[in-house]
Amino acid sequence: MTAASRVITGITFTTDEAKRIFEVEASDGAHLLDLATRLKAAGFDHCLSVTAEDLGDRLAVLWHISSYTNKELSGMNAQIRLIVSKSDNVEVPTLTGIWESANFLERETYEMFGVVFKGHPDMRRLLLPDDFTGKWPMRKDFPLKKTPWRVQK
């Protein structure tokens, strides 16, 4: 990855222009909230995606943000990344207080990755069925079973 960077209101983004990656790393929950508040003030007004990556013993939680109103920022898919250690229920602060559009996206990340967003107004499952008993299907350790073909006679 090329080591380019771009600074927006004092926040340094690691960038890869060709791959449209603009990333800023949060060191912990408090830093995350501080970053998000400053980015919101800078003009990032909506959340495009919330998701996570399974890095083995850790989880990276990602918020992708962009802007509808600020012409300079609206070409960016910026991402905030927070790395936490992986456990059954990982807790990170919610950003719904800053970007309300993160609401459903955080709910999806919760059911798929087991990331509990502390302070989220409605931390329930969204897409999975009510009787689903497996745990965190988008993590890499989720068992995948192949159903054999069966012909009834």
Add this chain to the structure above:
Amino acid sequence: MAYEEGFSIEKNSVEGAKMSASQDRATTANLTYDELAGLKAERELVLLIGPAHPGSGHMKIKVWMDGDIIQRVDPDIGFVHRTTEKLSENRLYIKAIPIVERVMLPDTINANLAYVIALERLLGIEPTPRAQYLRTLTSEINRITSHLYGIGLYGIFLGSSTVYMWAFADREPLIDLLEEISGARITYSYIIPGGVRWDLPAGFKERAETVLQYMEARLKDYEKIWVKNPVVMDRTEGVGIVSKSDAIRLGITGPNLRASGVDYDTRRAKPYAAYPNLDFNVPTFSEGDCYARLLQRVEEIEQSIRIIRQVLKDIPDGRIISDDIYSKMNPLQKRMYEMKHRVMFPAYMASMRPAAGRSTASVEAGRGEIFFYLVSNGDKVPFRFRWVTPSFLNLPFFTHVMVGQHLADLPAIYGSSDYFPPEADR
């Protein structure tokens, strides 16, 4: 769960209310605060709509009402969730193309395009100029069919089967055009890393122009029977208003966002394909009601017609597949390409391993912005395959826009947002 709630509706029937009221008088004196609050909540009517839905697919809408005014809406989605992300993370890169198409049936080219752009950025491939124009061409034809689909279903939501039949019949000539190019009617799988699979057939420009003239004439017919129809205007004007600031705050996307006065279009803000070379307007409306969202789609069809004409006029000559991919073809495939201008897949398509890295892509689909985030760790399958579809981003139409409106307006608001459940569930 559903049965219990069905029972609570019964309690709200007239007899049930009388019975519980007489019981209330006898016992309320001894009730705690929480129990009293529960009694009040009992008077609230809970209505379950779906999962079998008369509109465009499968979802359950749970509505809390006071009288016929909607107090709260909980959209229960996921009935058509197909785990596209998990499926794609366990398959070769090229096999994700049909998967992303399947969930966005009215709009498959745009789903295909968004994924391929993200993948090309991972691979570091640039498509040829002719391929860029062909991508724009098919994407705009598909946008018109997607808007016609939305307009037609809005007809069903408002009780007009005429406009539904019209819109679905008028998709046909456009689908025929795409069939001429790609060989398929709905799931084209036309766009591949490096370019597209087929070139324009002979005589395509003339036939396309006939279809565009037909569409323009039909838009005038739609205006008479549907857009300027007093019944439609009565049911949609001033209903389901989304203010500009709300639309931004809630992250509404696509035509719904522009109908609220936000001048944002992914084609312009995050340029891709041939859009930087083309001249088109981004229509907006300031009203933000259901009627504005209907007009928005009609105007976007007009702009798409304009873009298609420019593409057909300006399309450059040259290869439809980039040199990176062409050089990986075997001699037979190269001969086939020179003879028929048709791309046969080189073995590379099944064995590609993008270097470790990450990429994002945004594409303006018919309903709004498709967002892609791909992560490769150098393997032959994606390490992380994340995509967000416009209908999912438009979910606040249920939780926020419907609140405070009459129950009778629920179909009008749902239909105006052009929400498509399979697309939202992915």
